[in-house]
Structure formats: C-alpha cells, structure tokens
Amino acid sequence: MTEPSKKEQLYQLIHANPFISQQDLAADLGLSRSAVAGHIASLIRERRLLGRAYVLPAPRGQRPVVCIGAANVDRKLRTIATLQASTSNPATASETYGGVARNIAENLARLHTPVALLTALGDDGAGRALQDHAQAAGIDTRGSLALADTASGTYTAILDAEGELHVALADMALYDQLTPEFLASRAPQRAAAALTVADLNLPLETVAALIDSARADHAPLVIVAVSQPKMARLPHDLHGVRLLILNRAELETVAGRPLPTEADVRLACAGVQQRGARDVIVTCGSQGVFHTCDSQLVWLAAHQVKVVDVTGAGDAFSAAVCWSLVQNADDSADLTLACRRGLALAAVTVQSASTVAPALEAGLLEAISNTDAAHDPGHAAPLYTTN
Numbered sequence: 001m002t003e004p005s006k007k008e009q010l011y012q013l014i015h016a017n018p019f020i021s022q023q024d025l026a027a028d029l030g031l032s033r034s035a036v037a038g039h040i041a042s043l044i045r046e047r048r049l050l051g052r053a054y055v056l057p058a059p060r061g062q063r064p065v066v067c068i069g070a071a072n073v074d075r076k077l078r079t080i081a082t083l084q085a086s087t088s089n090p091a092t093a094s095e096t097y098g099g100v101a102r103n104i105a106e107n108l109a110r111l112h113t114p115v116a117l118l119t120a121l122g123d124d125g126a127g128r129a130l131q132d133h134a135q136a137a138g139i140d141t142r143g144s145l146a147l148a149d150t151a152s153g154t155y156t157a158i159l160d161a162e163g164e165l166h167v168a169l170a171d172m173a174l175y176d177q178l179t180p181e182f183l184a185s186r187a188p189q190r191a192a193a194a195l196t197v198a199d200l201n202l203p204l205e206t207v208a209a210l211i212d213s214a215r216a217d218h219a220p221l222v223i224v225a226v227s228q229p230k231m232a233r234l235p236h237d238l239h240g241v242r243l244l245i246l247n248r249a250e251l252e253t254v255a256g257r258p259l260p261t262e263a264d265v266r267l268a269c270a271g272v273q274q275r276g277a278r279d280v281i282v283t284c285g286s287q288g289v290f291h292t293c294d295s296q297l298v299w300l301a302a303h304q305v306k307v308v309d310v311t312g313a314g315d316a317f318s319a320a321v322c323w324s325l326v327q328n329a330d331d332s333a334d335l336t337l338a339c340r341r342g343l344a345l346a347a348v349t350v351q352s353a354s355t356v357a358p359a360l361e362a363g364l365l366e367a368i369s370n371t372d373a374a375h376d377p378g379h380a381a382p383l384y385t386t387n
C-alpha cells in the first residue's frame with residue numbers, strides 16, 4: 001500500500017487535532033515550517049480547510065472536563081472457586097476498556113458532561129478500538145497522542161470468585177511519552193477546561209507541570225492515584241492541587257507507615273495539605289470514605305451492596321466527585337455532597353460486571369442534594385476504627 005502524500009497526512013493530523021501547531025505538524029511530518037504553510041494554503045484553496053480561527057472559550061456549562069492519563073485494555077481473570085495461590089485456578093476471562101483517566105471520562109460522558117481525554121494510544125487493534133469506543137461514548141479524543149510501533153496499555157487483574165482483586169499487572173510504559181512538552185502542545189485544549197483531572201500514570205515531571213499551570217492559572221486540578229507503586233509520581237510540592245483522591249493503601253505509601261486509625265489518617269492528610277493540596281479524599285473500599293474539611297476529617301460510610309466486580313469503583317467515585325465540583329460556577333462546591341454522590345455511583349458500579357456501569361443518568365447524582373442528608377445511607381455510623 002502506498003503511503004498517503006504529506007499534504008494528506010497533514011490534513012489527517014489537523015482533522016484529528018484542530019489545535020495542532022504548525023511547529024508540531026512540521027516536526028511530525030519531517031517538513032519545514034514553510035512547506036507546512038504551503039500545504040495549509042493549498043488545503044484552504046481546495047476548501048478542505050475553511051481557514052484559521054481564533055478559539056474562544058465555550059460558555060461555562062459547555063466547557064469540558066479534561067481528563068489526562070491512561071486508556072487501557074483491561075483483562076480480567078476471575079476464579080470460579082476459591083482462589084488458591086501457587087497453583088492453576090479454573091477461571092473465566094473477559095476484556096473491557098479501562099485506564100483511570102479514560103474510566104473517569106467515560107463515566108462523565110455517560111452523565112452527559114462534556115469531556116475530553118488526553119492519552120497515548122498504540123497503533124494496534126486495541127488502540128483503534130479504544131479510540132472508536134471513546135468517540136462513540138461522546139469523549140473528545142482529538143488531543144490524544146497516537147504512537148507508532150507501540151502497543152496500547154494493558155491491565156491484567158486476577159479477581160476471586162467474589163469479585164475482589166488479588167493482584168494486577170500494569171503494562172503502561174507508553175504513558176511515559178505524555179511529557180511536559182506534549183502537555184504544552186495541547187495548551188489550547190487544556191485552557192478551555194472547566195476542570196482538569198490527571199491520573200498518576202503520568203510521569204512525575206508531567207504531573208508537576210500540570211500543578212504549576214493550575215497554580216499559575218488559578219484553574220481547578222484534581223489528581224487521582226492509580227496504585228501504590230505509582231505514588232512515586234506524586235510531586236512533593238502540591239500547591240495548586242484542588243483535590244487529591246487516593247485509597248487508604250496509597251495514602252499509607254505517601255505517609256511511609258501503616259494508618260490503622262482515623263487519627264493516623266487525619267495526620268497523613270494534614271501532611272498532604274501541608275505540601276499544598278487544598279483537600280484530600282481517602283477511599284476505604286467497602287467501608288466508605290474520608291474527606292478533609294479544613295484540618296478535620298469527615299467520614300461517610302459506603303452503601304451496603306452485593307458486589308459483582310469492584311473494578312472501576314474508585315474511578316466511578318472520582319467521576320461523581322468531579323461531576324459535583326463542576327456544577328458550581330464559583331468555588332463553593334460542597335465536598336461532603338460530592339462524596340455522597342461518589343458513594344452512590346461507586347455502589348452502582350460494584351454491582352455491575354462492567355468497569356463503567358452502562359446506562360448511567362445524571363439524575364442519579366442530581367437526586368442527591370444537601371437537603372436529603374438525613375435519609376442517606378452514606379450517613380450511617382463510621383465502621384472505621386476511630387481511636
């Protein structure tokens with residue numbers, strides 16, 4: 001098969017990312033800037049491009065949440081009977097779309113929130129399937145990085161017969177190419193965000209660059225942890241971070257010690273706040289969540305539900321919290337309300353075999369308001385050790 005002409009390749013790049021700069025076009029295609037300008041002028045003459053535009057921000061309610069991080073293929077292997085270590089277990093296998101940033105983006109799209117995803121995709125079947133699926137879900141993937149001769153990210157999880165995770169393996173080296181330079185090349189899309197959500201699949205320097213720009217632009221940034229080993233990607237200086245969401249084991253990694261009591265969790269959160277993060281949410285699996293409220297902690301119990309598969313519960317929780325944050329035009333979002341919405345979406349997700357529960361409706365979250373707190377199962381007595 002003959003390779004498309006440079007002009008055609010340039011057109012495809014602009015089609016995929018209308019924000020792309022002439023400098024990036026020149027670098028990607030191995031052309032000079034003047035050759036790029038010549039092709040653009042020719043495409044305008046042919047009316048395949050209608051001109052070069054100034055980009056104005058959309059009205060607030062239509063500005064997207066921009067999610068930055070992983071889009072993986074998840075392989076889940078679930079034992080049929082009780083899982084036994086160091087031997088072969090009869091199991092069933094399934095494949096779904098995953099990656100923390102992608103899962104959050106899909107949850108938000110299903111809740112009818114405008115959302116864009118900046119990720120890296122390989123040039124394999126998985127990359128094309130991830131791209132098609134995201135587009136069909138209504139996620140704007142035009143700013144994502146298409147990598148030649150690279151396999152897409154994969155996550156392989158071993159679940160027991162009850163749907164609880166035993167071990168998981170993450171093959172995701174391609175996200176190391178989501179560098180600060182890549183971020184800079186997507187500055188126009190990022191500037192349009194109502195909220196930026198970054199997962200810790202990103203390299204440390206990239207997360208630091210996102211924090212720097214959130215601080216400089218006074219723009220809200222939520223950071224979502226993905227695993228204990230990848231807590232090493234959390235920069236020390238967190239000034240500019242609106243919210244850090246992580247599970248208790250990940251907070252233990254940050255603290256460098258076990259956190260068996262509520263007082264331990266409070267101290268560890270205070271440490272993260274001293275590093276500059278405004279708020280912290282600590283998810284505690286089937287028990288519930290803590291969130292900071294100035295120097296105090298608020299505890300909310302999880303819904304008691306029958307688990308089908310826990311994969312994606314944390315991402316659904318994070319998506320509902322982000323959904324809640326963008327409902328307020330000012331900075332007055334109520335974190336307790338956001339977490340109650342998170343618990344509700346996570347409960348729906350653990351009861352579904354899918355990583356992102358299908359058939360979500362924003363009404364599910366809208367129905368949870370400040371006025372119904374007393375009737376909410378999320379306000380049951382703490383199950384967590386409090387001494």
Ligand SMILES: Nc1ncnc2c1ncn2[C@@H]1O[C@H](COP(=O)(O)OP(=O)(O)OP(=O)(O)O)[C@@H](O)[C@H]1O
Binds near residue numbers: 307313314317
């Ligand atoms: N067994 C469960 N029953 C009810 N709710 C659950 C259960 N497990 C998780 N959840 C809900 O999901 C939220 C996030 O779970 P968890 O603390 O395990 O996060 P996570 O480790 O990031 O999850 P994951 O990696 O599976 O997406 C919890 O706060 C809770 O609301």
Ligand SMILES: O=c1[nH]cc([C@@H]2O[C@H](CO)[C@@H](O)[C@H]2O)c(=O)[nH]1
Binds near residue numbers: 098100155201355
């Ligand atoms: O290192 C990582 N492990 C797991 C995930 C993703 O977490 C999801 C479940 O919460 C799952 O979809 C997996 O791909 C990731 O993005 N990075």
